[in-house]
Amino acid sequence: MNLITIPRQTIAKDDLVVIPRKEYETLLRFQTPMIKEVVMTKQQKSALQRARKNLAQGRYLSIHELKRKLEITS
Numbered sequence: 001m002n003l004i005t006i007p008r009q010t011i012a013k014d015d016l017v018v019i020p021r022k023e024y025e026t027l028l029r030f031q032t033p034m035i036k037e038v039v040m041t042k043q044q045k046s047a048l049q050r051a052r053k054n055l056a057q058g059r060y061l062s063i064h065e066l067k068r069k070l071e072i073t074s
Contacts, residue, residue, distance in 0.1 A: 010016050019027075040048070054060060061069070 006016060067073075
């Protein structure tokens with residue numbers, strides 16, 4: 001059996017995770033690729049700001065209301 005001494009500073013910072021090697025290798029295989037940042041145009045930025053403002057003011061439709069207004073029956 002191996003004995004490891006872990007400094008208290010590492011444990012106090014909540015920086016330590018211990019998992020079996022096989023589980024770690026499995027996690028590495030299923031690691032998702034980096035998500036690329038989308039660069040928005042000026043129009044898209046202003047549309048997003050308008051949408052956020054409307055949402056904050058409560059001016060939006062629920063899915064149920066939207067379906068009813070569009071007369072969708074599914």
